[in-house]
Amino acid sequence: NAGVTQTPKFQVLKTGQSMTLQCAQDMNHEYMSWYRQDPGMGLRLIHYSVGAGITDQGEVPNGYNVSRSTTEDFPLRLLSAAPSQTSVYFCASQRGGGYEQYFGPGTRLTVT
Amino acid sequence: AQSVTQLGSHVSVSEGALVLLRCNYSSSVPPYLFWYVQYPNQGLQLLLKYTSAATLVKGINGFEAEFKKSETSFHLTKPSAHMSDAAEYFCAVSDRVKAAGNKLTFGGGTRVLVKP
Numbered sequence: 001n002a003g004v005t006q007t008p009k010f011q012v013l014k015t016g017q018s019m020t021l022q023c024a025q026d027m028n029h030e031y032m033s034w035y036r037q038d039p040g041m042g043l044r045l046i047h048y049s050v051g052a053g054i055t056d057q058g059e060v061p062n063g064y065n066v067s068r069s070t071t072e073d074f075p076l077r078l079l080s081a082a083p084s085q086t087s088v089y090f091c092a093s094q095r096g097g098g099y100e101q102y103f104g105p106g107t108r109l110t111v112t
Numbered sequence: 113a114q115s116v117t118q119l120g121s122h123v124s125v126s127e128g129a130l131v132l133l134r135c136n137y138s139s140s141v142p143p144y145l146f147w148y149v150q151y152p153n154q155g156l157q158l159l160l161k162y163t164s165a166a167t168l169v170k171g172i173n174g175f176e177a178e179f180k181k182s183e184t185s186f187h188l189t190k191p192s193a194h195m196s197d198a199a200e201y202f203c204a205v206s207d208r209v210k211a212a213g214n215k216l217t218f219g220g221g222t223r224v225l226v227k228p
Contacts, residue, residue, distance in 0.1 A: 004155075033216070040121060042202055042218035043156075058215065090155055092216075098144050098163060098206065101216060103155035 002026055004104035006091050012110045013081040021076040021107050023091030031094040032074040033058070033101065034066065036087040043090060049074055081111045114139055114205050118219035126227050131175075131190040133222050135203030138184070143205040145186045146216070147177055150200045159201070162186060173197070198226045 007022045025032065030051050035043040035058075045058030047066040055066050063085060065077040074093075078085060088108050092101040119134040137143060144163055148156040160171025167179040173196075177188045186203060203219040 035218075040220055042116075042220045043204075043216075044218070045215060048215060092156075100146060100158045100161055101156075103148075103157070105155045106153075 004091055004093050004102050006104035006107050008107060009105065010108050012112065014112055015081060015083060017081050019078050019081070021089055023074045023076065023104060024072050025093040026072065027093060027102065028071060029093035029095050031096060032068065033092045034076045035090045035092065036060065037090060038087050046076065083111045085109065086111045114143065114207060114217040116203050116205050116217055116219035118203050118222050120222055121220060122223050122225065124225045124227060125193045127195055128192050131193045131197060131224065133188040133201050135186045135188065135219055136184055137186065137205045139205065139207065142181055143207050145179060146204045147171065147188050148202045148204060150202065156202065193226050195226050195228065198224055
């Protein structure tokens with residue numbers, strides 16, 4: 001049981017490039033989320049999903065897209081990277097509302 | 113919208129001393145409450161959670177937190193700090209409204225330094 005996995009661990013992009021951060025969970029959790037972590041700001045919710053085919057925006061969705069075609073996978077796409085998107089990104093999964101979230105190890109992204 | 117305030121972005125304690133990390137939330141309806149710990153270069157790990165049972169919640173590694181509705185607080189404590197407790201701690205809340213789904217709101221975090 002691997003829990004929540006994220007790839008890559010590190011990534012450097014140039015401004016304007018696009019990429020996809022991968023997230024997968026093997027716990028058959030219904031809910032999945034993407035957060036970004038910036039110093040002094042805690043974690044901020046980017047997008048979340050309450051089941052396959054269902055996604056919604058969080059607090060800071062601009063510049064990011066998501067889709068959820070399977071229960072296991074929840075990729076995050078950066079459409080045109082900007083330096084303001086330099087951050088550490090965490091994916092999390094959750095059994096359902098009110099349950100704790102399980103976090104992946106994170107992806108450290110630098111946009112130059 | 114929910115908001116979470118953690119008082120003090122950095123806390124320094126001596127090994128063996130009490131650890132007290134403060135968390136206040138804004139909701140008028142008691143939410144679900146969580147404390148997470150993050151060790152360097154790792155993801156977040158759940159320490160404990162409050163859903164609706166006992167107001168004093170015990171977690172892993174000797175931590176506990178007390179829910180006080182009148183103070184809208186959920187402070188985290190550990191009687192005796194250990195060097196391994198050096199980490200960043202996050203308080204988080206989630207609305208009880210079903211439509212809120214899995215939306216967690218996090219505080220800004222408190223980094224704990226343990227001095228020998």
